[in-house]
Amino acid sequence: MKITRYKKVQKYLKFYQNNFGFHQPYQVLIDGTFCFAAFKEQINIREQLPKYLNGQLKLLTTRCVIIETERIAKKTHGALTILKQYGIHECGHKEPVSGAKCIMSMIGNSNEKHYILATQDRDLQDKLRAKAAIPLLYLHNKSPTLAKPSKASYDKAGQTLQCSTVFISETQNETLKSMKKALGVEDKVEEIKVPIKKKKTHNPNPLSCKKKKKKPNTKQQTTKREGVSEGKVKKRRNKKAPRIIKDQLKYPPQ
Ligand SMILES: [Zn+2]
Structure with missing residues:
Protein backbone atom coordinates (compact mmCIF):
# COMPACT_ATOMS: atom_id res chain seq x y z
CA MET A 1 0.00 0.00 0.00
CA LYS A 2 2.74 2.39 0.98
CA ILE A 3 4.67 1.83 -2.24
CA THR A 4 1.64 2.58 -4.45
CA ARG A 5 0.99 5.66 -2.33
CA TYR A 6 4.48 7.02 -2.92
CA LYS A 7 4.36 6.05 -6.59
CA LYS A 8 1.15 8.04 -6.99
CA VAL A 9 2.69 11.09 -5.39
CA GLN A 10 5.74 10.90 -7.64
CA LYS A 11 3.51 10.46 -10.67
CA TYR A 12 1.46 13.55 -9.75
CA LEU A 13 4.55 15.60 -8.95
CA LYS A 14 6.08 14.67 -12.28
CA PHE A 15 2.87 15.75 -13.97
CA TYR A 16 3.22 19.20 -12.38
CA GLN A 17 6.94 19.28 -13.15
CA ASN A 18 6.57 18.37 -16.79
CA ASN A 19 3.52 20.46 -17.58
CA PHE A 20 3.73 23.47 -15.27
CA GLY A 21 7.39 23.83 -14.36
CA PHE A 22 7.24 22.80 -10.71
CA HIS A 23 10.62 22.09 -9.16
CA GLN A 24 12.39 21.54 -5.87
CA PRO A 25 12.39 22.98 -3.33
CA TYR A 26 8.60 22.81 -3.55
CA GLN A 27 6.87 25.82 -2.05
CA VAL A 28 4.10 24.55 0.17
CA LEU A 29 1.65 27.27 1.09
CA ILE A 30 -0.07 26.23 4.29
CA ASP A 31 -3.27 27.63 5.74
CA GLY A 32 -4.74 27.57 9.25
CA THR A 33 -7.09 24.65 8.62
CA PHE A 34 -4.21 22.38 7.59
CA CYS A 35 -2.21 23.34 10.66
CA PHE A 36 -5.23 22.80 12.86
CA ALA A 37 -5.72 19.29 11.45
CA ALA A 38 -2.00 18.53 11.82
CA PHE A 39 -2.09 19.71 15.45
CA LYS A 40 -5.23 17.65 16.12
CA GLU A 41 -3.72 14.50 14.56
CA GLN A 42 -0.35 15.14 16.21
CA ILE A 43 1.50 15.21 12.90
CA ASN A 44 4.87 16.88 12.48
CA ILE A 45 4.41 18.64 9.17
CA ARG A 46 8.08 19.56 8.91
CA GLU A 47 9.04 15.87 9.12
CA GLN A 48 6.14 14.19 7.33
CA LEU A 49 5.70 16.35 4.23
CA PRO A 50 9.28 16.12 2.89
CA LYS A 51 9.13 12.34 3.43
CA TYR A 52 5.80 12.06 1.65
CA LEU A 53 6.75 14.28 -1.29
CA ASN A 54 10.27 12.85 -1.32
CA GLY A 55 11.84 16.24 -1.88
CA GLN A 56 12.99 19.49 -0.40
CA LEU A 57 10.25 21.83 0.71
CA LYS A 58 9.79 25.42 1.72
CA LEU A 59 6.93 25.64 4.20
CA LEU A 60 5.21 28.96 3.79
CA THR A 61 2.21 30.92 4.91
CA THR A 62 0.95 34.52 4.78
CA ARG A 63 0.32 37.22 7.31
CA ILE A 88 5.97 34.28 5.38
CA HIS A 89 5.41 35.15 1.76
CA GLU A 90 4.35 38.74 1.22
CA CYS A 91 0.74 38.87 0.07
CA GLY A 92 0.52 42.67 -0.18
CA HIS A 93 -2.73 42.98 1.80
CA LYS A 94 -2.48 46.12 3.93
CA GLU A 95 -5.85 45.29 5.48
CA PRO A 96 -5.79 41.58 6.32
CA VAL A 97 -8.29 39.48 4.38
CA SER A 98 -9.54 35.95 5.07
CA GLY A 99 -7.04 33.14 4.69
CA ALA A 100 -8.90 31.71 1.69
CA LYS A 101 -9.06 35.08 -0.09
CA CYS A 102 -5.40 35.70 0.62
CA ILE A 103 -4.40 32.30 -0.77
CA MET A 104 -6.50 32.82 -3.89
CA SER A 105 -4.72 36.11 -4.46
CA MET A 106 -1.37 34.41 -3.89
CA ILE A 107 -2.24 31.86 -6.57
CA GLY A 108 -3.32 34.54 -9.00
CA ASN A 109 -4.34 33.42 -12.47
CA SER A 110 -1.83 30.71 -13.15
CA ASN A 111 0.05 29.92 -9.90
CA GLU A 112 3.21 31.42 -11.34
CA LYS A 113 5.16 30.84 -8.14
CA HIS A 114 4.34 27.12 -8.22
CA TYR A 115 2.73 26.86 -4.80
CA ILE A 116 1.52 23.53 -3.52
CA ASP A 121 -10.90 23.94 3.64
CA ARG A 122 -13.27 22.18 1.23
CA ASP A 123 -14.57 25.40 -0.30
CA LEU A 124 -11.06 26.64 -0.94
CA GLN A 125 -10.12 23.22 -2.37
CA ASP A 126 -13.02 23.41 -4.81
CA LYS A 127 -12.00 26.90 -5.92
CA LEU A 128 -8.42 25.72 -6.40
CA ARG A 129 -9.55 22.63 -8.33
CA ALA A 130 -11.35 24.87 -10.78
CA LYS A 131 -7.97 26.36 -11.70
CA ALA A 132 -5.12 24.56 -13.39
CA ALA A 133 -1.65 23.86 -12.06
CA ILE A 134 -2.41 23.94 -8.33
CA PRO A 135 -1.33 20.82 -6.44
CA LEU A 136 -3.59 20.22 -3.44
CA LEU A 137 -2.27 18.75 -0.26
CA TYR A 138 -4.52 17.69 2.61
CA LEU A 139 -4.51 15.40 5.57
CA HIS A 140 -6.53 12.21 5.28
CA ASN A 141 -6.73 11.20 8.94
CA LYS A 142 -3.02 11.10 9.77
CA LYS A 151 -9.59 18.21 -14.52
CA ALA A 152 -8.62 21.82 -15.18
CA SER A 153 -4.97 20.85 -14.79
CA TYR A 154 -5.32 17.86 -17.09
CA ASP A 155 -7.21 19.96 -19.64
CA LYS A 156 -4.52 22.63 -19.66
CA ALA A 157 -1.78 20.02 -19.78
CA GLY A 158 -3.73 18.28 -22.55
CA GLN A 159 -3.70 21.49 -24.58
CA THR A 160 0.03 21.79 -24.16
CA LEU A 161 0.36 18.09 -24.92
CA GLN A 162 -1.76 18.43 -28.08
CA CYS A 163 0.37 21.36 -29.18
CA SER A 164 3.46 19.36 -28.52
CA THR A 165 2.00 16.27 -30.25
CA VAL A 166 1.47 18.36 -33.40
CA PHE A 167 5.13 19.23 -33.25
CA ILE A 168 5.96 15.66 -32.45
CA SER A 169 3.91 14.36 -35.38
CA GLU A 170 5.74 16.72 -37.72
CA THR A 171 9.04 15.77 -36.28
CA GLN A 172 7.92 12.15 -36.32
CA ASN A 173 7.27 12.43 -40.05
CA GLU A 174 10.67 13.93 -40.51
CA THR A 175 12.24 11.29 -38.36
CA LEU A 176 10.31 8.62 -40.25
CA LYS A 177 11.57 10.01 -43.54
CA SER A 178 15.07 10.18 -42.19
CA MET A 179 14.62 6.69 -40.79
CA LYS A 180 13.51 5.40 -44.18
CA LYS A 181 16.48 7.12 -45.75
CA ALA A 182 18.62 5.69 -43.07
CA LEU A 183 17.13 2.27 -43.75
CA GLY A 184 17.82 2.71 -47.47
CA VAL A 185 21.33 3.71 -46.61
CA GLU A 186 21.58 0.75 -44.34
CA ASP A 187 20.52 -1.55 -47.22
CA LYS A 188 23.19 0.04 -49.39
CA VAL A 189 25.60 -0.34 -46.56
CA GLU A 190 24.72 -4.01 -46.44
CA GLU A 191 25.26 -4.22 -50.18
CA ILE A 192 28.57 -2.51 -49.71
CA LYS A 193 29.34 -4.83 -46.88
CA VAL A 194 29.15 -7.82 -49.23
CA PRO A 195 31.94 -6.55 -51.53
CA ILE A 196 33.86 -5.77 -48.38
CA LYS A 197 33.48 -9.43 -47.54
CA LYS A 198 34.75 -10.20 -51.05
CA LYS A 199 37.65 -7.92 -50.29
CA LYS A 200 38.12 -10.01 -47.22
CA THR A 201 38.29 -13.01 -49.50
CA HIS A 202 40.99 -11.06 -51.35
CA ASN A 203 42.74 -10.80 -48.08
CA PRO A 204 43.96 -14.37 -48.31
CA ASN A 205 46.35 -13.07 -51.00
CA PRO A 206 48.36 -11.29 -48.34
CA LEU A 207 48.45 -14.69 -46.68
CA SER A 208 50.16 -15.94 -49.81
CA CYS A 209 52.53 -13.02 -49.36
CA LYS A 210 53.16 -14.38 -45.91
CA LYS A 211 53.97 -17.68 -47.53
CA LYS A 212 56.48 -15.81 -49.65
CA LYS A 213 57.91 -14.44 -46.47
CA LYS A 214 58.07 -17.94 -45.13
CA LYS A 215 59.97 -19.10 -48.19
CA PRO A 216 63.20 -17.34 -47.23
CA ASN A 217 62.80 -18.95 -43.85
CA THR A 218 62.26 -22.28 -45.55
CA LYS A 219 65.37 -21.64 -47.58
CA GLN A 220 67.21 -21.10 -44.35
CA GLN A 221 65.55 -24.21 -43.05
CA THR A 222 66.50 -26.04 -46.22
CA THR A 223 70.07 -25.02 -45.66
CA LYS A 224 69.69 -26.49 -42.24
CA ARG A 225 67.92 -29.47 -43.76
CA GLU A 226 70.85 -29.98 -46.12
CA GLY A 227 72.88 -30.52 -43.05
CA VAL A 228 70.24 -32.64 -41.49
CA SER A 229 69.33 -34.33 -44.77
CA GLU A 230 72.07 -36.87 -44.34
CA GLY A 231 70.41 -38.11 -41.24
CA LYS A 232 67.11 -38.16 -43.06
CA VAL A 233 68.59 -40.01 -45.94
CA LYS A 234 69.98 -42.46 -43.49
CA LYS A 235 66.53 -42.77 -42.01
CA ARG A 236 65.10 -43.28 -45.46
CA ARG A 237 67.64 -45.91 -46.08
CA ASN A 238 66.60 -47.43 -42.82
CA LYS A 239 63.05 -47.29 -43.99
CA LYS A 240 63.95 -48.70 -47.39
CA ALA A 241 65.81 -51.49 -45.80
CA PRO A 242 62.77 -53.13 -44.32
CA ARG A 243 61.07 -52.88 -47.72
CA ILE A 244 63.94 -54.66 -49.30
CA ILE A 245 63.77 -57.17 -46.58
CA LYS A 246 60.09 -57.53 -47.25
CA ASP A 247 60.85 -57.90 -50.95
CA GLN A 248 63.48 -60.43 -50.11
CA LEU A 249 60.96 -62.12 -47.93
CA LYS A 250 58.48 -61.99 -50.79
CA TYR A 251 60.98 -63.27 -53.41
CA PRO A 252 62.05 -66.50 -51.76
CA PRO A 253 58.56 -68.01 -52.00
CA GLN A 254 58.57 -67.30 -55.77
ZN1 LIG B 1 -2.89 38.46 2.53
Whole structure:
Protein backbone atom coordinates (compact mmCIF):
# COMPACT_ATOMS: atom_id res chain seq x y z
CA MET A 1 0.00 0.00 0.00
CA LYS A 2 2.74 2.39 0.98
CA ILE A 3 4.67 1.83 -2.24
CA THR A 4 1.64 2.58 -4.45
CA ARG A 5 0.99 5.66 -2.33
CA TYR A 6 4.48 7.02 -2.92
CA LYS A 7 4.36 6.05 -6.59
CA LYS A 8 1.15 8.04 -6.99
CA VAL A 9 2.69 11.09 -5.39
CA GLN A 10 5.74 10.90 -7.64
CA LYS A 11 3.51 10.46 -10.67
CA TYR A 12 1.46 13.55 -9.75
CA LEU A 13 4.55 15.60 -8.95
CA LYS A 14 6.08 14.67 -12.28
CA PHE A 15 2.87 15.75 -13.97
CA TYR A 16 3.22 19.20 -12.38
CA GLN A 17 6.94 19.28 -13.15
CA ASN A 18 6.57 18.37 -16.79
CA ASN A 19 3.52 20.46 -17.58
CA PHE A 20 3.73 23.47 -15.27
CA GLY A 21 7.39 23.83 -14.36
CA PHE A 22 7.24 22.80 -10.71
CA HIS A 23 10.62 22.09 -9.16
CA GLN A 24 12.39 21.54 -5.87
CA PRO A 25 12.39 22.98 -3.33
CA TYR A 26 8.60 22.81 -3.55
CA GLN A 27 6.87 25.82 -2.05
CA VAL A 28 4.10 24.55 0.17
CA LEU A 29 1.65 27.27 1.09
CA ILE A 30 -0.07 26.23 4.29
CA ASP A 31 -3.27 27.63 5.74
CA GLY A 32 -4.74 27.57 9.25
CA THR A 33 -7.09 24.65 8.62
CA PHE A 34 -4.21 22.38 7.59
CA CYS A 35 -2.21 23.34 10.66
CA PHE A 36 -5.23 22.80 12.86
CA ALA A 37 -5.72 19.29 11.45
CA ALA A 38 -2.00 18.53 11.82
CA PHE A 39 -2.09 19.71 15.45
CA LYS A 40 -5.23 17.65 16.12
CA GLU A 41 -3.72 14.50 14.56
CA GLN A 42 -0.35 15.14 16.21
CA ILE A 43 1.50 15.21 12.90
CA ASN A 44 4.87 16.88 12.48
CA ILE A 45 4.41 18.64 9.17
CA ARG A 46 8.08 19.56 8.91
CA GLU A 47 9.04 15.87 9.12
CA GLN A 48 6.14 14.19 7.33
CA LEU A 49 5.70 16.35 4.23
CA PRO A 50 9.28 16.12 2.89
CA LYS A 51 9.13 12.34 3.43
CA TYR A 52 5.80 12.06 1.65
CA LEU A 53 6.75 14.28 -1.29
CA ASN A 54 10.27 12.85 -1.32
CA GLY A 55 11.84 16.24 -1.88
CA GLN A 56 12.99 19.49 -0.40
CA LEU A 57 10.25 21.83 0.71
CA LYS A 58 9.79 25.42 1.72
CA LEU A 59 6.93 25.64 4.20
CA LEU A 60 5.21 28.96 3.79
CA THR A 61 2.21 30.92 4.91
CA THR A 62 0.95 34.52 4.78
CA ARG A 63 0.32 37.22 7.31
CA CYS A 64 -3.40 37.16 6.57
CA VAL A 65 -3.53 33.42 7.36
CA ILE A 66 -1.76 33.98 10.68
CA ILE A 67 -3.99 36.90 11.61
CA GLU A 68 -7.11 34.89 10.74
CA THR A 69 -5.90 31.98 12.86
CA GLU A 70 -5.14 34.36 15.73
CA ARG A 71 -8.68 35.74 15.58
CA ILE A 72 -10.33 32.35 15.86
CA ALA A 73 -10.83 31.01 19.35
CA LYS A 74 -8.16 29.52 21.59
CA LYS A 75 -8.76 26.11 19.95
CA THR A 76 -6.38 27.06 17.22
CA HIS A 77 -3.56 28.09 19.52
CA GLY A 78 -1.58 24.94 18.66
CA ALA A 79 -2.13 25.53 14.96
CA LEU A 80 -0.97 29.13 15.38
CA THR A 81 2.31 28.09 17.00
CA ILE A 82 2.90 25.70 14.07
CA LEU A 83 2.03 28.38 11.50
CA LYS A 84 4.40 30.87 13.03
CA GLN A 85 7.33 28.51 12.38
CA TYR A 86 6.95 28.89 8.63
CA GLY A 87 8.31 31.44 6.22
CA ILE A 88 5.97 34.28 5.38
CA HIS A 89 5.41 35.15 1.76
CA GLU A 90 4.35 38.74 1.22
CA CYS A 91 0.74 38.87 0.07
CA GLY A 92 0.52 42.67 -0.18
CA HIS A 93 -2.73 42.98 1.80
CA LYS A 94 -2.48 46.12 3.93
CA GLU A 95 -5.85 45.29 5.48
CA PRO A 96 -5.79 41.58 6.32
CA VAL A 97 -8.29 39.48 4.38
CA SER A 98 -9.54 35.95 5.07
CA GLY A 99 -7.04 33.14 4.69
CA ALA A 100 -8.90 31.71 1.69
CA LYS A 101 -9.06 35.08 -0.09
CA CYS A 102 -5.40 35.70 0.62
CA ILE A 103 -4.40 32.30 -0.77
CA MET A 104 -6.50 32.82 -3.89
CA SER A 105 -4.72 36.11 -4.46
CA MET A 106 -1.37 34.41 -3.89
CA ILE A 107 -2.24 31.86 -6.57
CA GLY A 108 -3.32 34.54 -9.00
CA ASN A 109 -4.34 33.42 -12.47
CA SER A 110 -1.83 30.71 -13.15
CA ASN A 111 0.05 29.92 -9.90
CA GLU A 112 3.21 31.42 -11.34
CA LYS A 113 5.16 30.84 -8.14
CA HIS A 114 4.34 27.12 -8.22
CA TYR A 115 2.73 26.86 -4.80
CA ILE A 116 1.52 23.53 -3.52
CA LEU A 117 -1.56 24.35 -1.47
CA ALA A 118 -1.99 22.65 1.88
CA THR A 119 -5.51 23.14 3.16
CA GLN A 120 -8.41 21.26 4.72
CA ASP A 121 -10.90 23.94 3.64
CA ARG A 122 -13.27 22.18 1.23
CA ASP A 123 -14.57 25.40 -0.30
CA LEU A 124 -11.06 26.64 -0.94
CA GLN A 125 -10.12 23.22 -2.37
CA ASP A 126 -13.02 23.41 -4.81
CA LYS A 127 -12.00 26.90 -5.92
CA LEU A 128 -8.42 25.72 -6.40
CA ARG A 129 -9.55 22.63 -8.33
CA ALA A 130 -11.35 24.87 -10.78
CA LYS A 131 -7.97 26.36 -11.70
CA ALA A 132 -5.12 24.56 -13.39
CA ALA A 133 -1.65 23.86 -12.06
CA ILE A 134 -2.41 23.94 -8.33
CA PRO A 135 -1.33 20.82 -6.44
CA LEU A 136 -3.59 20.22 -3.44
CA LEU A 137 -2.27 18.75 -0.26
CA TYR A 138 -4.52 17.69 2.61
CA LEU A 139 -4.51 15.40 5.57
CA HIS A 140 -6.53 12.21 5.28
CA ASN A 141 -6.73 11.20 8.94
CA LYS A 142 -3.02 11.10 9.77
CA SER A 143 -1.73 10.74 6.22
CA PRO A 144 -0.69 13.69 4.12
CA THR A 145 -2.26 13.23 0.70
CA LEU A 146 -1.56 14.93 -2.59
CA ALA A 147 -4.81 15.14 -4.53
CA LYS A 148 -4.99 13.85 -8.07
CA PRO A 149 -4.43 16.75 -10.49
CA SER A 150 -7.74 18.46 -11.22
CA LYS A 151 -9.59 18.21 -14.52
CA ALA A 152 -8.62 21.82 -15.18
CA SER A 153 -4.97 20.85 -14.79
CA TYR A 154 -5.32 17.86 -17.09
CA ASP A 155 -7.21 19.96 -19.64
CA LYS A 156 -4.52 22.63 -19.66
CA ALA A 157 -1.78 20.02 -19.78
CA GLY A 158 -3.73 18.28 -22.55
CA GLN A 159 -3.70 21.49 -24.58
CA THR A 160 0.03 21.79 -24.16
CA LEU A 161 0.36 18.09 -24.92
CA GLN A 162 -1.76 18.43 -28.08
CA CYS A 163 0.37 21.36 -29.18
CA SER A 164 3.46 19.36 -28.52
CA THR A 165 2.00 16.27 -30.25
CA VAL A 166 1.47 18.36 -33.40
CA PHE A 167 5.13 19.23 -33.25
CA ILE A 168 5.96 15.66 -32.45
CA SER A 169 3.91 14.36 -35.38
CA GLU A 170 5.74 16.72 -37.72
CA THR A 171 9.04 15.77 -36.28
CA GLN A 172 7.92 12.15 -36.32
CA ASN A 173 7.27 12.43 -40.05
CA GLU A 174 10.67 13.93 -40.51
CA THR A 175 12.24 11.29 -38.36
CA LEU A 176 10.31 8.62 -40.25
CA LYS A 177 11.57 10.01 -43.54
CA SER A 178 15.07 10.18 -42.19
CA MET A 179 14.62 6.69 -40.79
CA LYS A 180 13.51 5.40 -44.18
CA LYS A 181 16.48 7.12 -45.75
CA ALA A 182 18.62 5.69 -43.07
CA LEU A 183 17.13 2.27 -43.75
CA GLY A 184 17.82 2.71 -47.47
CA VAL A 185 21.33 3.71 -46.61
CA GLU A 186 21.58 0.75 -44.34
CA ASP A 187 20.52 -1.55 -47.22
CA LYS A 188 23.19 0.04 -49.39
CA VAL A 189 25.60 -0.34 -46.56
CA GLU A 190 24.72 -4.01 -46.44
CA GLU A 191 25.26 -4.22 -50.18
CA ILE A 192 28.57 -2.51 -49.71
CA LYS A 193 29.34 -4.83 -46.88
CA VAL A 194 29.15 -7.82 -49.23
CA PRO A 195 31.94 -6.55 -51.53
CA ILE A 196 33.86 -5.77 -48.38
CA LYS A 197 33.48 -9.43 -47.54
CA LYS A 198 34.75 -10.20 -51.05
CA LYS A 199 37.65 -7.92 -50.29
CA LYS A 200 38.12 -10.01 -47.22
CA THR A 201 38.29 -13.01 -49.50
CA HIS A 202 40.99 -11.06 -51.35
CA ASN A 203 42.74 -10.80 -48.08
CA PRO A 204 43.96 -14.37 -48.31
CA ASN A 205 46.35 -13.07 -51.00
CA PRO A 206 48.36 -11.29 -48.34
CA LEU A 207 48.45 -14.69 -46.68
CA SER A 208 50.16 -15.94 -49.81
CA CYS A 209 52.53 -13.02 -49.36
CA LYS A 210 53.16 -14.38 -45.91
CA LYS A 211 53.97 -17.68 -47.53
CA LYS A 212 56.48 -15.81 -49.65
CA LYS A 213 57.91 -14.44 -46.47
CA LYS A 214 58.07 -17.94 -45.13
CA LYS A 215 59.97 -19.10 -48.19
CA PRO A 216 63.20 -17.34 -47.23
CA ASN A 217 62.80 -18.95 -43.85
CA THR A 218 62.26 -22.28 -45.55
CA LYS A 219 65.37 -21.64 -47.58
CA GLN A 220 67.21 -21.10 -44.35
CA GLN A 221 65.55 -24.21 -43.05
CA THR A 222 66.50 -26.04 -46.22
CA THR A 223 70.07 -25.02 -45.66
CA LYS A 224 69.69 -26.49 -42.24
CA ARG A 225 67.92 -29.47 -43.76
CA GLU A 226 70.85 -29.98 -46.12
CA GLY A 227 72.88 -30.52 -43.05
CA VAL A 228 70.24 -32.64 -41.49
CA SER A 229 69.33 -34.33 -44.77
CA GLU A 230 72.07 -36.87 -44.34
CA GLY A 231 70.41 -38.11 -41.24
CA LYS A 232 67.11 -38.16 -43.06
CA VAL A 233 68.59 -40.01 -45.94
CA LYS A 234 69.98 -42.46 -43.49
CA LYS A 235 66.53 -42.77 -42.01
CA ARG A 236 65.10 -43.28 -45.46
CA ARG A 237 67.64 -45.91 -46.08
CA ASN A 238 66.60 -47.43 -42.82
CA LYS A 239 63.05 -47.29 -43.99
CA LYS A 240 63.95 -48.70 -47.39
CA ALA A 241 65.81 -51.49 -45.80
CA PRO A 242 62.77 -53.13 -44.32
CA ARG A 243 61.07 -52.88 -47.72
CA ILE A 244 63.94 -54.66 -49.30
CA ILE A 245 63.77 -57.17 -46.58
CA LYS A 246 60.09 -57.53 -47.25
CA ASP A 247 60.85 -57.90 -50.95
CA GLN A 248 63.48 -60.43 -50.11
CA LEU A 249 60.96 -62.12 -47.93
CA LYS A 250 58.48 -61.99 -50.79
CA TYR A 251 60.98 -63.27 -53.41
CA PRO A 252 62.05 -66.50 -51.76
CA PRO A 253 58.56 -68.01 -52.00
CA GLN A 254 58.57 -67.30 -55.77
ZN1 LIG B 1 -2.89 38.46 2.53
